[in-house]
Amino acid sequence: MISFEQALAAVRQRAGLQPDVMLAADAALGHVLAEDCIATESLPGFDNAAMDGFALSDAHLALPPGTPMALHEVQAAGDARFTLGAAACRIMTGAVVPEGTATVVPVEDATVHTAADGSQTVVLTAPASAGMHIRRAGEDVQAGTRVLPAGTRLQPQHRMLLAALGMSEVRVRAPVLAAVLCTGAELVDDHAALADGQIRNSNGPYLRAALPAMGATVALYRRLPDSAAAYAEAVRTAEQAGCRIILSTGAVSMGVHDFVPDALRALGAEVVFHKLQMRPGKPTLFAVLPSGALLFGLPGNPMSCAVGACFFVQAALRQMQGLAPELPLRAVLQAPVRKKPGWTLIQKATLAVSDDAQLQLRVLAGQESFRIQPFAQANAWAVLPESDAELEVGRVLDCYPLQPALSEWPCGPASA
Numbered sequence: 001m002i003s004f005e006q007a008l009a010a011v012r013q014r015a016g017l018q019p020d021v022m023l024a025a026d027a028a029l030g031h032v033l034a035e036d037c038i039a040t041e042s043l044p045g046f047d048n049a050a051m052d053g054f055a056l057s058d059a060h061l062a063l064p065p066g067t068p069m070a071l072h073e074v075q076a077a078g079d080a081r082f083t084l085g086a087a088a089c090r091i092m093t094g095a096v097v098p099e100g101t102a103t104v105v106p107v108e109d110a111t112v113h114t115a116a117d118g119s120q121t122v123v124l125t126a127p128a129s130a131g132m133h134i135r136r137a138g139e140d141v142q143a144g145t146r147v148l149p150a151g152t153r154l155q156p157q158h159r160m161l162l163a164a165l166g167m168s169e170v171r172v173r174a175p176v177l178a179a180v181l182c183t184g185a186e187l188v189d190d191h192a193a194l195a196d197g198q199i200r201n202s203n204g205p206y207l208r209a210a211l212p213a214m215g216a217t218v219a220l221y222r223r224l225p226d227s228a229a230a231y232a233e234a235v236r237t238a239e240q241a242g243c244r245i246i247l248s249t250g251a252v253s254m255g256v257h258d259f260v261p262d263a264l265r266a267l268g269a270e271v272v273f274h275k276l277q278m279r280p281g282k283p284t285l286f287a288v289l290p291s292g293a294l295l296f297g298l299p300g301n302p303m304s305c306a307v308g309a310c311f312f313v314q315a316a317l318r319q320m321q322g323l324a325p326e327l328p329l330r331a332v333l334q335a336p337v338r339k340k341p342g343w344t345l346i347q348k349a350t351l352a353v354s355d356d357a358q359l360q361l362r363v364l365a366g367q368e369s370f371r372i373q374p375f376a377q378a379n380a381w382a383v384l385p386e387s388d389a390e391l392e393v394g395r396v397l398d399c400y401p402l403q404p405a406l407s408e409w410p411c412g413p414a415s416a
C-alpha cells in the first residue's frame with residue numbers, strides 16, 4: 001500500500017494542464033487566469049475631484065485669505081472638461097477637473113454668499129494649497145501595467161478591477177468538466193421516502209456542491225445500481241461528454257458488489273493506485289482512462305468520499321488549472337491525540353484564532369468515516385502524520401480550511 005504523500009504525488013503527476021480559452025469576464029469567475037492581465041486603460045482615466053467642493057486656479061490661490069471669488073459653473077460627475085476662467089467652479093466628487101484647476105477645496109472649508117441679483121461668491125474658511133483633493137489619472141493603475149498575474153483564480157474583487165478597466169474578456173484555463181457517479185443499490189435521493197435498508201445519497205449532493213468551488217463544472221450526475229455494466233456505461237458517457245475528471249462513490253472496498261477496479265480494467269484504464277495508508281479513505285482508487293480522463297474511485301463512506309475530494313480531486317484540479325499545490329495553514333494542537341503509527345489520519349477539526357493571534361487547532365470527537373454531523377461542525381481538516389503515535393498539546397500541524405477561498409491565502413512554507 002502506498003502512503004498518502006505518494007498517492008498525492010501520483011495524482012499530480014498525471015493531471016495535465018487544461019487548454020486556455022477566452023471567456024467573458026462574468027463567465028470566467030472562479031476560473032484561473034492563463035495569462036497576465038495587462039491594463040489597456042489607466043485608472044482613474046482622468047484627473048478628477050476626490051471631494052464635493054470648489055475647483056480653484058493658481059490665480060485664486062494667490063489671492064489674500066478671505067477674498068471672495070466669483071462662482072460660476074457647476075462641474076458634476078459625467079460632465080465634459082472645460083477651462084476654468086476667472087471664476088471658481090463648484091465641483092462634485094468624480095467630476096473631471098476643469099483645465100487650469102490647481103486645487104479642490106472641500107465644501108466644508110468654504111462658505112458661499114448669494115447676492116441680491118443671484119450671483120454667488122465663495123470664501124475660503126481654511127488655508128488651501130495646490131494639488132489638494134484631486135485623484136490623478138493613472139494613480140491607481142497605469143495603462144500597460146500588469147494588473148493580475150497568470151494563475152489568479154478570479155474572485156469578485158478581481159471582477160471589479162476588470163470592469164473598471166473595461167476588460168470584458170479574459171484568457172483562463174478551460175473549465176474542467178466533471179462527472180459524479182454514485183453507486184449503491186441502497187441509495188435514494190434526499191426527497192424520496194426510505195424503504196427498509198435504504199439510505200439517502202449524501203455523497204452526490206456533497207460532491208456537486210464542492211466541485212464548483214474547486215473550479216470544476218459538474219456536467220454529468222448519476223445514481224447507479226450495483227452493476228459493473230451500468231458503471232462502465234456511465235463512465236463511457238462521461239468521457240463522451242468531455243469530462244476530464246470522473247468521480248465515482250462506493251464499490252471500491254472488499255464487498256461482493258465492489259466491482260469498480262475490475263470494471264475500470266475492462267475499460268482499459270490504468271489503475272494507478274488502489275488502497276493507501278490513509279484514514280478515512282483507505283480503499284480510494286485512482287485511475288487514468290484511455291481518453292486521459294482521471295477517475296477517482298472514492299469509497300462510499302461519506303468522510304472517505306469527502307477526504308478523497310478535498311485532497312486528491314482538489315490536487316488534480318489545481319494542477320489542471322495551473323495552480324500550485326495548496327499550502328497548509330499551520331496550527332497549534334489544543335488537546336493531545338493518539339493514533340496508530342503507519343497511517344496518515346485526516347481529521348475533522350476546528351481552527352480558531354486566539355487573542356494573541358495564534359491559530360489553534362482542535363480535533364473533533366466522532367472521527368468515524370460514517371459520521372457526517374461533526375463534518376458540519378468542522379471548518380478544517382487536520383493532517384496527522386503517518387509516523388506519529390502521540391501528538392501532544394502545542395504540536396504544530398498542517399491544516400486545510402474547508403472554505404476554498406482560504407486556500408488561496410498566501411501562507412508560510414509548510415516545513416515542520
Ligand code: AMP
Nearest residue numbers: 182184201202203204250251299300301
Ligand atoms: P461502499 O464503499 O459502497 O462499500 O459503501 C460504504 C458505506 O458508504 C456504506 O455504508 C454505504 O451505504 C455508504 N454509502 C455509499 N454510497 C453512499 C452515498 N452516495 N451517500 C451516503 N452513503 C453512501
Ligand code: MG
Nearest residue numbers: 184250251300
Ligand atoms: Mg456500495
